[in-house]
Amino acid sequence: MENFNHILLFRTDIKSEEDKQALQPLLDKNKNIEQWNVDLDDEDYVLRIVSYTLKHDQVIEMVQDRGYNCCELT
Amino acid sequence: MRTRDTEKEKLVKKIAVETIAKGGFESFSMNKLAKACGISVATLYIYYKDKDDLLSQLAVEHGKMLAKSMLHNFDAEASFEAGLRQQWENRYRELINNPTLSKFNDQLRASVYQDQFLSTLMEDALVQFKRFNDNIISRGEVREMPFEVYWSVAFAPLYALIKFNNEGQSLGGKPFKMTDEMLWEAFDLVVKGLKK
Numbered sequence: 001m002e003n004f005n006h007i008l009l010f011r012t013d014i015k016s017e018e019d020k021q022a023l024q025p026l027l028d029k030n031k032n033i034e035q036w037n038v039d040l041d042d043e044d045y046v047l048r049i050v051s052y053t054l055k056h057d058q059v060i061e062m063v064q065d066r067g068y069n070c071c072e073l074t
Numbered sequence: 075m076r077t078r079d080t081e082k083e084k085l086v087k088k089i090a091v092e093t094i095a096k097g098g099f100e101s102f103s104m105n106k107l108a109k110a111c112g113i114s115v116a117t118l119y120i121y122y123k124d125k126d127d128l129l130s131q132l133a134v135e136h137g138k139m140l141a142k143s144m145l146h147n148f149d150a151e152a153s154f155e156a157g158l159r160q161q162w163e164n165r166y167r168e169l170i171n172n173p174t175l176s177k178f179n180d181q182l183r184a185s186v187y188q189d190q191f192l193s194t195l196m197e198d199a200l201v202q203f204k205r206f207n208d209n210i211i212s213r214g215e216v217r218e219m220p221f222e223v224y225w226s227v228a229f230a231p232l233y234a235l236i237k238f239n240n241e242g243q244s245l246g247g248k249p250f251k252m253t254d255e256m257l258w259e260a261f262d263l264v265v266k267g268l269k270k
Contacts, residue, residue, distance in 0.1 A: 004078070004120045011115075039124035042104045046119050073116045 006034075008056055009073040010047040012063065014038045023066060030054075030062075046073060083121055085111050090132060095177035099185050104128070133187035136179060137194025143168045145198070150205040154215040155265050157206050162232055162261050169236045170252070176240065216268050227268055231260045 014020055020038050027036045027049075035050040047070065049059055056072045063070035089110050094102055104125050108115040122128040148160045169176040182191040207224065210216045216224070238244040239252035 007120055009116045009119045037123055039104070039119075039126075042125045044105055044115060046104070046115070046124070048119055048123060073119065074114060 006050055006052045008049040008051060008054065008059055010049075010056075010059065010063070010070045011044045011073045012038065012047045012071075013069040014045050014047060014063075015040065019068065023063065023068070026062060026066065044073065078121070082111070082113060082117065086113070086118065086121065086128075087132060087135075090128065091136075091178045092174055094181050095174045098181055099129070129185075129187055130190055133182055133190040134194045136175075136182060137191045138198060140168070140179060141195045141198035144195075145202055148202060148206075150202045151209060152206070154210040154213075154269065157210070158228060158265065158268075159261065161203075161229075162257070165229070165232060166236065166257055170239065173240045176236075214270060217270050224268070228264060231264055232257075235260060 014023065017040065020040065023038075027033055032053045033049055033051050037048050039046045039048070047059075047063070051059075060070045060072070086107065090102075090107055093107065093110065102125075104118050105115055108118050111118075118128070122131070144161065144164050146160075146164050148164065149157065152160070179191070182188060207221070211218050235252050235256060238250045242249065242251070244250040
């Protein structure tokens with residue numbers, strides 16, 4: 001059965017293209033992140049990360065360090 | 075462990091189509107969609123990268139679906155009258171039997187997803203319709219004219235009747251329910267008008 005444990009989802013306040021760009025270097029250069037995107041079009045501004053190694057807490061810490069809200073989307 | 079559930083995915087698509095048919099794209103949100111489906115927002119984002127991904131997929135799927143239903147039993151080599159009759163029949167059944175779908179398709183046409191919707195639709199259907207049109211002109215059944223003129227005369231009466239029917243009223247709020255007799259009466263007039 002296909003499982004989706006490698007898709008990590010977060011509710012954030014990354015609301016604009018500028019916010020997204022501010023985080024881009026951090027997320028792009030992280031070798032553990034296969035792919036990421038933020039849904040700027042929707043109210044939860046969901047950050048979606050594909051990673052086979054990272055845990056939710058690690059991403060939350062990383063994003064919060066840059067001054068953004070970030071909590072696990074359950 | 076999260077796993078993919080095709081029943082849930084079907085439900086998501088169904089509710090998304092209904093919501094957009096009713097309220098358009100403006101107020102549509104993943105959060106509201108998840109609530110309406112009784113699933114978590116996270117589940118939605120497992121299936122779809124983002125809102126745009128969901129809506130793009132819906133646009134492409136519906137373009138394909140519409141092309142399929144428009145081409146049902148249609149033969150590009152048929153005579154003008156038989157070929158046009160099948161096109162009327164297909165569009166009529168599709169739009170009357172499925173008012174939600176037809177409203178959703180209208181919304182798609184007016185949205186940023188119109189290119190994805192129309193290009194998928196056309197990719198499958200356009201070749202057939204073009205061949206039919208070339209045939210009827212080369213056989214001398216219909217005289218040559220700008221495609222838009224042909225299309226307007228050939229289909230606008232059908233869409234006007236369907237619109238009256240689906241809205242339940244015609245001009246000035248007069249209650250209206252379309253019958254097959256009315257459909258084919260209008261069709262005969264169109265054929266008369268277009269046939270050389």
